[in-house]
Amino acid sequence: MGRSPCCDKVGLKKGPWTPEEDQKLLAYIEEHGHGSWRALPAKAGLQRCGKSCRLRWTNYLRPDIKRGKFSMQEEQTIIQLHALLGNRWSAIATHLPKRTDNEIKNYWNTHLKKRLAKLGIDPITHKPKSDALLSIDSQSKSAAKLSHMAQWESARLEAEARLVRESKLRSHSHSFQHRLTRPPTAAFASSAGELVNKTAWNSTAGWSKSSEVNNGVVNNGFGDLESPKSTLTSSENGVGLSSMGMPDFVGTASASSQIKQEGEQEWKGFGSSTNLAMENGFNDIGNAMEDGFINLLLNDSTDPSLSDSGKESDGNSGDGIARDDHYEDNKNYWNSILDLVNSSPSDSPMF
DNA sequence: AAAACGGCCAACCGCTGTCGC
DNA sequence: AGCGACAGCGGTTGGCCGTTT
Incomplete structure (x- = not known):
């Protein structure tokens, strides 16, 4: 039941997200929702794999995240x-x-x-x-x-x-x-x-x-x-x-x-x-x-x-x-x- | 001043479970 | 039942940054 790694495709960017990328992802999700993560990067104009987008969203960009010190x-x-x-x-x-x-x-x-x-x-x-x-x-x-x-x-x-x-x-x-x-x-x-x-x-x-x-x-x-x-x-x-x-x-x-x-x-x-x-x-x-x-x-x-x-x-x-x-x-x-x-x-x- | 070190954390990797065909 | 696509999960890593030497 294998599946090919989603990030192995050539041309996809890895590593830290830039503010511009964040902005693109945020703007797209705010307007359309994320729906299919796989299709999202192309639609949002991002050179990232869907998984990377999902992680960025869930771990960082999501509006309901509390950051800072733990109480x-x-x-x-x-x-x-x-x-x-x-x-x-x-x-x-x-x-x-x-x-x-x-x-x-x-x-x-x-x-x-x-x-x-x-x-x-x-x-x-x-x-x-x-x-x-x-x-x-x-x-x-x-x-x-x-x-x-x-x-x-x-x-x-x-x-x-x-x-x-x-x-x-x-x-x-x-x-x-x-x-x-x-x-x-x-x-x-x-x-x-x-x-x-x-x-x-x-x-x-x-x-x-x-x-x-x-x-x-x-x-x-x-x-x-x-x-x-x-x-x-x-x-x-x-x-x-x-x-x-x-x-x-x-x-x-x-x-x-x-x-x-x-x-x-x-x-x-x-x-x-x-x-x-x-x-x-x-x-x-x-x-x-x-x-x-x-x-x-x-x-x-x-x-x-x-x-x-x-x-x-x-x-x-x-x-x-x-x-x-x-x-x-x-x-x-x-x-x-x-x-x-x-x-x-x-x-x-x-x- | 700068090299070495260590802490921290965002992001990645690879696996599993679930769903639809 | 088998397969592929996908989301989610936990482990790991790479690099930044502050501190120490």
Whole structure:
């Protein structure tokens, strides 16, 4: 089932796009929509293959892309989702509206992965590399439970992804004009929104609203995710983790409880879409553990002694969490996680 | 001042899944 | 069923740019 590489044709340009090329592509898509990517370059007067045009559009030119630093909440979402989904960047991107899978992938590889590694956490398994914290049998058992939860949650997200695909299929016949009403990166949000919040992206008004938000992001340098006080009115605000049935749980670890407070504000009032899709509530303990774990990582990013460079901490300010002793928190946190798991009911549906 | 180095990211490559013929 | 076209995905790379020596 082979197919010839689309970019092997002679005369087709490769490499960085020029502003003129961008302008041509933008102008053409704005007027005609992209339709067939293969036919587009010739029609738009571009010496590029269709694939290159598509990538340029989806990763850079699309109007609903948020660029710039990742907010703390976005980082948190990426880490959480990566723990559950692995390198499934597109799936992760569906929970981060306005971010492309490519951008998330790059950010993971250049920032978050290193941060995890420096904490002694395997960026693949999201478990501590050393056995310092997981040295005894009961703790190993706990790790297995965590893994089990991750698998469970992964399966749940698989089902969400199916919803997304089905939703896309339903709208497949729609024209580009219709697509403009639904930001592509908000695929999950929009599909789930069809279940819960039919007003989310059903109209051009939705698009306009999105554009306004987007402009705001460009103007102030950060997205609406940045402030815990931001008004979250629809699933477009992403951080779909909120939709994982986030916790009433208050953990024993300080970091966990801290992020819980923040998270309650941050995520309140949206994200029930997934809960509808997945009726069974996820075990709150698992979520809370993830919360605290992530929080430690994020806190750590601001620690000059652990951070790659000072500039990496830029996007993590303003959460109001004391950071002086989060190394201790880190240790205590993992212990508390394990305590939690060990003390959780053995007949939990999760296990 | 400039060479060396490393981080970052846009873009490419190659593979897979899906659809239509 | 087989094939080709296509979109989408994840891994990789090349080059720019800032920092260090």
